[in-house]
Amino acid sequence: MYKIIDGKKIAVEMRQNIKNCVNEYKRRYAAEIGLAVVMVGDNQASQVYVRNKIKACEEVGIKSFAYYLPEETPQKELEELICELAANDSINGILVQLPLPKHFDSEKILKLIPVEKDVDGFSAENLGMLSQNNECLTSCTPNGIMKMLEHENISVCGKKAVVIGRSNIVGKPMAMLLLNADATVTVCHSKTANLKAECLEADILIAAIGKAKFIKSDMVKDEAVVIDVGMNRDENGKLCGDVDYEAVKEKCSYITPVPGGVGPMTITMLLYNTYTAAVRSRN
Ligand code: GUN
Numbered sequence: 001m002y003k004i005i006d007g008k009k010i011a012v013e014m015r016q017n018i019k020n021c022v023n024e025y026k027r028r029y030a031a032e033i034g035l036a037v038v039m040v041g042d043n044q045a046s047q048v049y050v051r052n053k054i055k056a057c058e059e060v061g062i063k064s065f066a067y068y069l070p071e072e073t074p075q076k077e078l079e080e081l082i083c084e085l086a087a088n089d090s091i092n093g094i095l096v097q098l099p100l101p102k103h104f105d106s107e108k109i110l111k112l113i114p115v116e117k118d119v120d121g122f123s124a125e126n127l128g129m130l131s132q133n134n135e136c137l138t139s140c141t142p143n144g145i146m147k148m149l150e151h152e153n154i155s156v157c158g159k160k161a162v163v164i165g166r167s168n169i170v171g172k173p174m175a176m177l178l179l180n181a182d183a184t185v186t187v188c189h190s191k192t193a194n195l196k197a198e199c200l201e202a203d204i205l206i207a208a209i210g211k212a213k214f215i216k217s218d219m220v221k222d223e224a225v226v227i228d229v230g231m232n233r234d235e236n237g238k239l240c241g242d243v244d245y246e247a248v249k250e251k252c253s254y255i256t257p258v259p260g261g262v263g264p265m266t267i268t269m270l271l272y273n274t275y276t277a278a279v280r281s282r283n
Contacts, residue, residue, distance in 0.1 A: 093119035144265030165208030
């Protein structure tokens, strides 16, 4: 019998804790915690994500500063905005919603975000610190997944974890977090020779592929923990993950749904990182 990991419920609990911490911070320092959210262009999915991030800030008492820039904004103008935000003491975190329109040099933009305000945890410095198991701002989705596993008392130590996807945002930091928690980690990707065989080895399977219902039941070991990072539309336009949920769930000990699994945790960890950045700025 499988258990559904209710990311929405865990996120609500965590947000209440963060709200209490934010209130305590404000009382102690007589100051706000500020998050700048920068979005360029009118990508529909990004608009939804940004709206949800701003709403979540309000919920826990973090002050958000939203910047909606037109698609044709020149690189230089965006660079100047990031530099201003970097120098502004009222801003504890800076988030540039990705993807940026094609004409931008995204790497150059992201490099302008100071490490201590990099609440997405995307910078080479933060990723490097994570790989050395040192204190850092950790990418939100993988960090949220670790919190979900902890919440369910799912032990990672000594388990075989398979991460499908090698992005700097999810796959790589996910693998490092699992490794830091003493799992034996395999990272798979589009060039992996026998993906099915690798998946069948997994006690913990993390799917961050970006293909609707890609993981079928014959790719999942009995009693596996299956974490679905995907956010896709199926053939009927319905939101679905990278895992064929209905077919796979019966084989699992735990599984995350889409929606209501990893998604709400990602935004929660952004709030957590912003609070953490503010606290560190005082130390
Ligand atoms: N685009 C998709 N996911 C993310 C995210 O977590 N952070 C940012 N900045 N952009 C994204």
